[in-house]
Amino acid sequence: MTLAILMHYHTVAGMLLPVGNSAVDAALKKAAGEVGEKAWRSGFSGFAKNGATEVVRAHLALLGLKPKPVSGRWSSIKLATTHDEAGNDYHKVRMGFEGDGENVIVSLDLASEMAQRLSHKLINAQPGEMLAFNPFSTLVNKGGRAYANHAVGLKRGDGTEVAAPPNLWTQAQALADDAERALRELRISDRPTINRVKALKKMEFHLAIYRDVLVPRFAGATRTSGDASA
Structure with missing residues (x-):
């Protein structure tokens, strides 16, 4: 039986991400530290340069993760x-x-x-x-x-x-x-x-x-x- 991957929608990244993945969790933590708590709590920031969304997507891209259905x-x-x-x-x-x-x-x-x-x-x-x-x-x-x-x-x-x-x-x-x-x-x-x-x-x-x-x-x-x- 194939085990299912559990995913959720991350509102800052604006994309689906796997749950309980240590590499993903580390990338999210690093991005949050870079942009600061206020920007992170504000959530999705569109495509603003150095915005929370762009920063976290850059970290996730290093793991091969990009927005996709x-x-x-x-x-x-x-x-x-x-x-x-x-x-x-x-x-x-x-x-x-x-x-x-x-x-x-x-x-x-x-x-x-x-x-x-x-x-x-x-x-x-x-x-x-x-x-x-x-x-x-x-x-x-x-x-x-x-x-x-x-x-x-x-x-x-x-x-x-x-x-x-x-x-x-x-x-x-x-x-x-x-x-x-x-x-x-x-x-x-x-x-x-x-x-x-x-x-x-x-x-x-x-x-x-x-x-x-x-x-x-x-x-x-x-x-x-x-x-x-x-």
């Missing part, structure tokens, strides 16, 4: 819960791909917009279908400030994009907006609380898509939990 036969999708030393729980979705001589499992945070938008596209994909999963980041300007937009492409074996059903994101946003209105009616108006509740509503909406629609498509699929970091 994961492709193969869609072999599994599972939900998982991981834990950190502080006792915090993190909900994950893990998507399996079977390729020629290499199996890959991609782990994404369910709270991320990337994982949430991926669920929409997967509704129109089928188990066993050949897929190419291509997560990527871009910088967008809002109100004079640059923000990272983490997006996802999903293509079939023939190169056509898997389209998401219309209005799902609008439905999720409506639930989040309803939650905000309910809080304000209770005279709760501090932005951090409102943002946390809205994010929770969006995550719950997409958790239901994975749990009730996508996971059951695979016979014998079960929800799992573990202690991995991705």
Whole structure:
């Protein structure tokens, strides 16, 4: 049996990276030290010279790692819960791909917009279908400030994009907006609380898509939990 490589999306590098790889971990640590904590915490910096993204990609390139999609036969999708030393729980979705001589499992945070938008596209994909999963980041300007937009492409074996059903994101946003209105009616108006509740509503909406629609498509699929970091 071919062992699967566990990968996750690194938001500073803007690319998929293997989990638990000592050489990769060392490259990330070295890059973080070079750019400083503030720049590293700011995340994806586009193609700015000496920005955090360009610095870390240069280190990763020395290991032969560059941004590229994961492709193969869609072999599994599972939900998982991981834990950190502080006792915090993190909900994950893990998507399996079977390729020629290499199996890959991609782990994404369910709270991320990337994982949430991926669920929409997967509704129109089928188990066993050949897929190419291509997560990527871009910088967008809002109100004079640059923000990272983490997006996802999903293509079939023939190169056509898997389209998401219309209005799902609008439905999720409506639930989040309803939650905000309910809080304000209770005279709760501090932005951090409102943002946390809205994010929770969006995550719950997409958790239901994975749990009730996508996971059951695979016979014998079960929800799992573990202690991995991705």
